[in-house]
Amino acid sequence: xxxxxxxxxxxxxxxxxxSTRPDTLVAEEPLEIRLNGKPLxxxxxxxxxxxxxxxxxxxxxxxxxxxSDLLNIVxxxxxxxxxxxxxxxxxxxxxxxxxxxxxxxxxxxxxxxxCGLCGxxxxxxxxxxxxxxxxxxxxxxxxxxxxxxxxDRLRAAQRVFDRTGGLHAAALFSEDGELLDTREDVGxxxxxxxxxxxxxxxxxxxxxxxxxxxxxxxxxELAQKAVMAGIPVLAAVSAPSSLAVDLATEAGLxxxxxxxxxxxxxxAGSERVVV
Numbered sequence: 001x002x003x004x005x006x007x008x009x010x011x012x013x014x015x016x017x018x019s020t021r022p023d024t025l026v027a028e029e030p031l032e033i034r035l036n037g038k039p040l041x042x043x044x045x046x047x048x049x050x051x052x053x054x055x056x057x058x059x060x061x062x063x064x065x066x067x068s069d070l071l072n073i074v075x076x077x078x079x080x081x082x083x084x085x086x087x088x089x090x091x092x093x094x095x096x097x098x099x100x101x102x103x104x105x106x107x108x109x110x111x112x113x114x115c116g117l118c119g120x121x122x123x124x125x126x127x128x129x130x131x132x133x134x135x136x137x138x139x140x141x142x143x144x145x146x147x148x149x150x151x152d153r154l155r156a157a158q159r160v161f162d163r164t165g166g167l168h169a170a171a172l173f174s175e176d177g178e179l180l181d182t183r184e185d186v187g188x189x190x191x192x193x194x195x196x197x198x199x200x201x202x203x204x205x206x207x208x209x210x211x212x213x214x215x216x217x218x219x220x221e222l223a224q225k226a227v228m229a230g231i232p233v234l235a236a237v238s239a240p241s242s243l244a245v246d247l248a249t250e251a252g253l254x255x256x257x258x259x260x261x262x263x264x265x266x267x268a269g270s271e272r273v274v275v
Contacts, residue, residue: 139232
């Protein structure tokens with residue numbers, strides 16, 4: 001859609017020298033996700049892969065689990081007073097028989113690019129029941145040497161980051177280290193939703209033989225999204241939260257943090273890391 005980046009004029013100061021120049025910024029716009037015509041959530045995201053983002057979000061919420069659960073996704077025309085289409089509202093239509101969540105004011109969530117899900121009534125509301133337990137049989141086994149290569153490979157795939165310096169990224173790798181898919185967004189949770197949504201659309205769920213690599217930290221929400229997609233290994237460049245470690249331990253998820261060069265910390269599921 002040509003809306004991933006925007007140009008703005010900035011004043012640049014370098015070693016006391018002042019100049020003006022155009023700068024490329026990553027775009028951030030709201031996306032309202034409707035479920036069968038009813039508003040469900042609003043997320044701040046980088047435009048692009050919006051249908052995959054909405055589908056992945058609904059996987060993490062326990063609504064969708066297979067491509068057959070999804071009837072279609074459309075942009076809503078007339079999203080503004082003047083009737084123009086902003087491409088910032090999508091409606092997800094589920095197939096007959098798909099159980100729907102209780103859509104109430106308490107249930108609705110507002111998602112920011114920085115923190116992920118906000119406004120949940122309680123932690124229990126976030127702990128949705130996983131459709132697939134993490135059951136990689138035989139277990140995925142990953143060498144530290146392979147894990148050490150993932151951050152640089154993720155960074156090399158960030159095309160928009162090269163122009164803006166302002167995007168997070170998430171990538172799916174096979175257990176042998178093959179890069180399967182990568183997505184960028186101002187919110188790392190959105191990047192993961194885009195990956196999972198694309199996998200749902202292709203009929204690849206659960207992602208039981210994959211490694212999820214994310215830029216930045218590993219929050220509870222990212223651990224939840226990995227668990228809900230059946231991903232056995234989550235690796236992050238920075239630290240995990242205590243709640244992410246708790247969830248990983250409970251769900252059998254391998255959680256690796258501070259993955260930088262040959263250094264890394266394994267916080268849960270160490271049986272999958274071949275030492």
